[in-house]
Amino acid sequence: MFDSLSERLDSVFKKIKGRGRLDEASIEEGLREVRLALLEADVNYKVVKDFTRKVKEKALGKEVLKSLTPGQQVVKIVHEELIELLGGKNVGLELKGKKPYIIMLVGLQGSGKTTSAAKLALFLRRKKFSPLLVPADVYRPAAIEQLQKLASEINIPSFGSSSNMKPVDIALQAREEAIEKGYDILILDTAGRLHIDEVLMNELVEIKQACSPQEILFVADAMTGQDAVNVASRFDELLDITGVILTKMEGDARGGAALSIKSVTGKPIKFIGVGEKLKDLEVFHPDRIASRILGMGDILTLIEKAQSSIDEKEALKLEEKLKTAKFDLEDFRTQMKRIKKLGSIEGLLKLIPGMGKLRDQLKNVKIPEKEMAKLEAIINSMTKEERKNPKIINASRKERIAKGSGTTVQDVNNLLKNFEQMRKMMQQMMGQMGGGRRLGMKNKKVDRKKLKAKRKKLKKKKKK
Structure with missing residues (x-):
């Protein structure tokens, strides 16, 4: 976008x-x-x-x-x-009052409410909350089953709704269950329609009056542009929404909804969906988005992505392996997986100031993600011993690895050659950074003449 x-x-x-x-x-x-x-x-x-x-x-x-x-x-x-x-400043969830806090998701059918409910639950669990997902859409076929399936994927509890229950009863019974079992947040996935109608709005008003939710978040598909803004205004008139979740921000929408919705409705965008995976939900920061639009990058988001995917203990272990030159193909594969967690190379370039323009230059170059996928396939086809000690990989092993990874022997040779060069370079760097100190030399200059003289004296003593 x-x-x-x-x-x-x-x-x-x-x-x-x-x-x-x-x-x-x-x-x-x-x-x-x-x-x-x-x-x-x-x-x-x-x-x-x-x-x-x-x-x-x-x-x-x-x-x-x-x-x-x-x-x-x-x-x-x-x-x-x-x-x-875009809103001036980031506005987070306002969860005050008596627990369990209730977050009610509303919007038209197809806007991504159900998936957003699961994404929000995962986000809140990372913030040390214990959420309960509540399927309250009794009209759309399989809507309840969809949310329950998503809940099981991320190991978050869901309320046992059924299509013969009334949405208001579902919300009230779910609140009782949350109090009984100690869940501190309810996330209500309410019904949507293909268009705004009186039945839909009356039902949502009833749920609001019965439950008094702390947050009513309107879920809008960013791909629908100004239509999303107009619909948000209508929902706001009847429900007094507290904020917006914009979905499908990773698509090729033109961005009109994001740039208009705060000015038209007066309500802030609180979250954006940036991908199809359940972890792809980001807090909306107006200053960061404005910087991206003007090509200034977004270093803070890049840092947050890195911190979320890199474990401190693992980072220290890797540093130790680099110091002792024990970095092997197993470690290399782990680092590739970590980079993939950060997102696409193209997406990361957008976050680095001045680097977004490199995307145009990379159009005719091999896409890094595809090259990384090929390297990972080759390493996956190796045995654990081969990954730990690449020197044992002979011609027959190379043929087996190439067949197993759907590549050629030449591809395997290139990987092994490049990896060995990289490892040698690491050894040289570590030597320059203090190898002499480990040997007790303390970087002193060696006087070769004195060294020769000492050797001659030792030889004479041995002869005597």
Whole structure:
């Protein structure tokens, strides 16, 4: 998402930065391009109009026009206004009052409520909560079974709903079970429709009145653009939603919903779905998203991804192996799996400032993920002994490994050759970093003449 918008804005700012001085005409010209870029991204036209007006007012200030770098000042203003447009600051879940806390998910059918319920439960368990998933959609075929299956996949309890129960009764009975068994959060997966209707809304209002949920989160499909914003407004009118979860943010949607929903509804985006896996739910940070849109990267998210996938004890073990040059193919495979957990190479490049443009240069290059998959397949086809000691891999073993991994003997040879070179390089680096100290030499310079003289004396003594 946001790729086309980022490209358009990047070209606009290049023109602005290229000018030595700025005047009202040049700012207006640049903002006209920004306006078109936002409209093409399916941002609400009223939101676009208000956004460009605010940017123009600030960009025409004396401190900008007299600045030595007015183009950079304009980019700074756009960045600040984008953050405000997206919500200003991160707004987390407001869980106050008596436990169990109740989070009610609402939205149209097909928006991803059921999957989002499971993702949210997994997210909250990592935050040391004990959630109970509650299937309250008694209308969509297999909706209850779907959530119960997802719950079992992530080992989170689910309430035993059935399609002949009333949704309000399900919510009330689930709350009683949570109190009895000590669950501190209920996540209600409510029914949706293909469109807003009176029956649906009345039912949701009844659940709200009966349970008094701390959070009512509207789940919106980001791919639907302005339709999602309009539907969110209608749900907000009747239920007074507390926030939004935007799903399918990893897709090729233009980003209009994300950029419009806070301004139109007044309610913050709290979470975004960034993939199909149940771990792919992120807290929404307006400042980070604004930086991504303007190609400034998102180092904080990159660090969080790394911290979540790297175990500190394992990192220390790896460091020790590197120091003693005992890094083998087993360790290499572990590190590849860890990198894959962080996401795609393309996705990681977007998070590094200035590196997003490398994606265009990599279009005609072999995709790193495919190369890594091939290397992993080769290593998987080896025995444990072969991974620990690659030197025992002879010609017949190479043929077996190649057949088992669906590759060629040449591919196996390349892996072994490159790995050995990498290991030698590590040994050299560790030697330079203190191998001499371990031998007690303390990096002293050796006087070769004195050394020869000592050897001669020793020989003479032996002869005598």
